[in-house]
Amino acid sequence: MKTKILAELRRASGYVSGQALCEEFHVSRTAIWKAINTLKKEGYEIEAVQNKGYRLVRVPEILSQKELESIRQTKWLASEYYYLDETESTNMVAKKLAEEGAAHGTVVVAGRQTAGKGRRGRVWETPPKTSISMTYVLKPDMMPGNASMLTLVMAMAVVRGIESLTGLEAKIKWPNDVVINGKKVCGILTEMSAQMDYINHIVVGTGINVLNEEFSDELKDKATSIYLETGKSVQRAGLIEAINRQFEHYYEIFMETQDMSVLAKEYNTLLVNLGGQVRVEGGKEPYVGNSRGITQRGELIVDTWEARRLVSSGEVSVRGVYGYV
């Protein structure tokens, strides 16, 4: 009921009368009063004025099942939230839930990851109460070969989500990072369980630096956070909701063709280094060329001085020739 009261207070522009809440939830005034008090204890600032009712004055930076559910306005994404204060890795949890039958659109969120994974098993650090660690469980009817493009769809959602909430201009570093002012703010790790011609499930995991006030000496030239870029504290739950809405939108477009043919044009406008020089490493020989954006299969087009190359998401890293990105 607390979640519902919270959602009700959020929806209201002004005061919500205690009587109205009693009637809506079929409980006593005392029950409402108790619920409001609990919310206050959790940090929600709620004003109570006689003959007017309750008003939500300020929402604290709280990441919780209740907070996430009370602001959810997506159609199908996050129809189930699975929130954990702390876990090894939200991708691991999501894979387990998916195996056990979790529905398409289930979202796992953790307050802290203790063993977050980047690509190829690399560690992804997440200090407590600073980051978003979130994984979507998706079960699309699609050929397994198309799944990796969901990393690109997610990157678009993160960029647009950050933009809508903060006005910051984030950019995509193909294929699975998001950067602000040349520094990494987000990494995406998509994993899939599949049969030859059938996807059991996909998990799309996202780590975002939100409230970090500093980074270690080793990282500070390469990493940033929303807080460091804006100087303002951002509600992680609100950012999750903003990203989820964007993902829902882009995912539905993606699924119509099951490739990037419709989204490529917009994607390319969000791409860092578009037109600039990039260095492709990790293949047989590294090479340098100009980034020309993605194909409808999500490959990066790189023009070298001798030929056009298509970089698929093989174990390569693409970086700008100048700076870290």
Place this chain on the structure above:
Amino acid sequence: MKTKILAELRRASGYVSGQALCEEFHVSRTAIWKAINTLKKEGYEIEAVQNKGYRLVRVPEILSQKELESIRQTKWLASEYYYLDETESTNMVAKKLAEEGAAHGTVVVAGRQTAGKGRRGRVWETPPKTSISMTYVLKPDMMPGNASMLTLVMAMAVVRGIESLTGLEAKIKWPNDVVINGKKVCGILTEMSAQMDYINHIVVGTGINVLNEEFSDELKDKATSIYLETGKSVQRAGLIEAINRQFEHYYEIFMETQDMSVLAKEYNTLLVNLGGQVRVEGGKEPYVGNSRGITQRGELIVDTWEARRLVSSGEVSVRGVYGYV
């Protein structure tokens, strides 16, 4: 120790003296005598002759951890066996073990599957004590797009394994069945957990009808067992070992090129319906053509009257125009 004694008795052409066993395992005569007695109780016929020692006369149809380990002669495959009397699905167990860090080459075997899965979640029936339900855990350094070819490699191993133990001519029904005299004897289900460019693990699951004496009316025209085809009882553990040796051989060849380029020629000689008419169903429109074998990427080449088509392992079923296969 029982497993080791059993392996010792197997290796010996004649009698193994009790004294030799005592010395080998550093235990007393009584300990050896007790172990032998336990083996006898489990059904192993062991002859004991004074001044000569022990001799393994006959091995019962036993599927157990001990039996599997005592006959294992593979190099790396089945370096770990994980035997269960009964489980829902060996693929499910294998995926769980793989997530938890099980080594490349781990083999899960079950005496009975209660919820075995075929492709796209279809049920695969396995009555108790008749079938082989086995899943390999593999962790190759390979691009995810190549993984589905392991189904073809496994099919070759099953055909050659059956042949080496029974002399039966089994054939492959592309992509994931093995048939004898036109009836299905084995199904293979390969599943993968992968990142964009990195395989976390692959599980290759195999179900084989071995000792079934009959099938339901619904199945009897489509399914058969090794027993029904030979009239003889075959040791399931022995067949598993035979198949594992074959798989190890073919897998190593496959991994050199990570495709079917070396194996395609031999594969095609094992293909049912080669040169004959097949019907390809499940795509936009079904069509009929002549099967010309596989490409080096494992696709089936089908010549229709108007064009050559390559069937990838999309959700299609290929069957002979006459009969069930």
